[in-house]
Amino acid sequence: MKKLISTTALTLLLTSITTISFGKKLDNEISFEITGGLSSICYSSELGSYKPMAGTSAGINYLHRFNSNWGIGTGASFRLYQSRMNFGTFNDSYITTTTIPPVSTGSDINNFRFDYSYINLQDKQQAFYLSIPVFAQYEHDSGFYARLGAQVNIPLGGGSDISCETLKTSGYFPYENHTYTDLPSHGFAMYYDTGTDVALSYLVNASLYAEVGWNWDWDDRFILYLGLNGEYGIGSIYDRDSTAPQLQYNDGRLDYTPIWNATITDGNGERKTITGAKYNNYAFGIVLRYSFGW
Numbered sequence: 001m002k003k004l005i006s007t008t009a010l011t012l013l014l015t016s017i018t019t020i021s022f023g024k025k026l027d028n029e030i031s032f033e034i035t036g037g038l039s040s041i042c043y044s045s046e047l048g049s050y051k052p053m054a055g056t057s058a059g060i061n062y063l064h065r066f067n068s069n070w071g072i073g074t075g076a077s078f079r080l081y082q083s084r085m086n087f088g089t090f091n092d093s094y095i096t097t098t099t100i101p102p103v104s105t106g107s108d109i110n111n112f113r114f115d116y117s118y119i120n121l122q123d124k125q126q127a128f129y130l131s132i133p134v135f136a137q138y139e140h141d142s143g144f145y146a147r148l149g150a151q152v153n154i155p156l157g158g159g160s161d162i163s164c165e166t167l168k169t170s171g172y173f174p175y176e177n178h179t180y181t182d183l184p185s186h187g188f189a190m191y192y193d194t195g196t197d198v199a200l201s202y203l204v205n206a207s208l209y210a211e212v213g214w215n216w217d218w219d220d221r222f223i224l225y226l227g228l229n230g231e232y233g234i235g236s237i238y239d240r241d242s243t244a245p246q247l248q249y250n251d252g253r254l255d256y257t258p259i260w261n262a263t264i265t266d267g268n269g270e271r272k273t274i275t276g277a278k279y280n281n282y283a284f285g286i287v288l289r290y291s292f293g294w
Helices: 003-018
Strands: 028-042 049-052 053-066 070-097 111-139 144-173 178-180 190-199 205-217 222-233 245-252 253-254 261-267 271-273 280-293
Touching: 028 049, 028 222, 053 111, 053 280, 070 261, 070 280, 111 205, 144 222, 144 245, 190 205, 205 280
Parallel strands: 028 070
Antiparallel strands: 028 053, 028 280, 049 070, 053 070, 070 111, 111 144, 144 178, 144 190, 144 205, 205 222, 222 280, 245 253, 261 271
């Protein structure tokens, strides 16, 4: 009996979905959508481990149909892109200067080598954008649809969340021939579970995107869309206008540099950037859209 009821219910559901897929499309349509899936920032690095991350978006669209198959539209959506870099260990050193006593009239007495090392360093980047698309939509009488378009992405904010399991700092002063490792007031110590948030200034850019899926007419006015969409930015969302060591020593204060701007000493003793200079947004995931027409 239960099997008969289940079979009957499934048959009715499939019949109703098939039936509502052939309704007459209205000329104008307003829809509300959410997306989920991979939504990240792509960049290169010779160090560490790059990890793309999931993100989401929510927005509203307007579609005008020329006929039952073709239409064009626009809208607005709020989008989140995320990525991160992981370093099991991270070691660096460089020559810098302190004005903390002792201070001498000698030109080099306050120059020293600052050494620092991390265990499980992580730099997570987030970018919030307002996206304004222009797209063309094709629909088949069966319910299949496809969208192709471009969008302008306007930055709203975001930054780097920097954290680590341990951070060890020390300072070697040649004039004393001594290395300080336990002087917290001067920035030389062992730190645990530390980190900070650093704001980043993102750029306006553009993306190309495509979407395919299925829609169902629930009645004469309301339509449900379910599909897959993909997006790729055609311009960098960040301009690296300055560089600095990943951990900057400023007279006992330690300032963190986002990994996109950070430098490290290479095997030749030269400072080099950790990541490449291009940062492209991209996304791939599921879209759910509910619309009403007139």
